[in-house]
Amino acid sequence: MQTALRMETTVLPGHRLEVSAPELPEGAKVEVIVILPEKPKPQFDSALEFLESLPPGPRAFKTWEEYEQHLREEKDAWER
Numbered sequence: 001m002q003t004a005l006r007m008e009t010t011v012l013p014g015h016r017l018e019v020s021a022p023e024l025p026e027g028a029k030v031e032v033i034v035i036l037p038e039k040p041k042p043q044f045d046s047a048l049e050f051l052e053s054l055p056p057g058p059r060a061f062k063t064w065e066e067y068e069q070h071l072r073e074e075k076d077a078w079e080r
Contacts, residue, residue, distance in 0.1 A: 005021055012018060017034070024030065044050040061067040 003023070005023065007019065007021070009017055009019060017032075019032070044053065061070060
């Protein structure tokens with residue numbers, strides 16, 4: 001009957017692994033399987049994709065023209 005050990009360890013300097021378990025007989029040939037943790041895939045590939053995913057909501061200005069008018073008024077206020 002095959003015995004399996006499951007444990008976590010840390011990669012040591014020099015990219016080395018160290019496994020210590022009293023149930024491993026000295027000199028025995030064993031198979032080691034290393035599974036790297038999955039890197040989470042970014043949910044969005046770009047900021048634009050994120051912005052496009054947002055639900056429609058209240059906006060400060062109903063139209064682009066209203067926004068431009070606001071900017072003109074702000075700029076005019078700076079020049080006074």
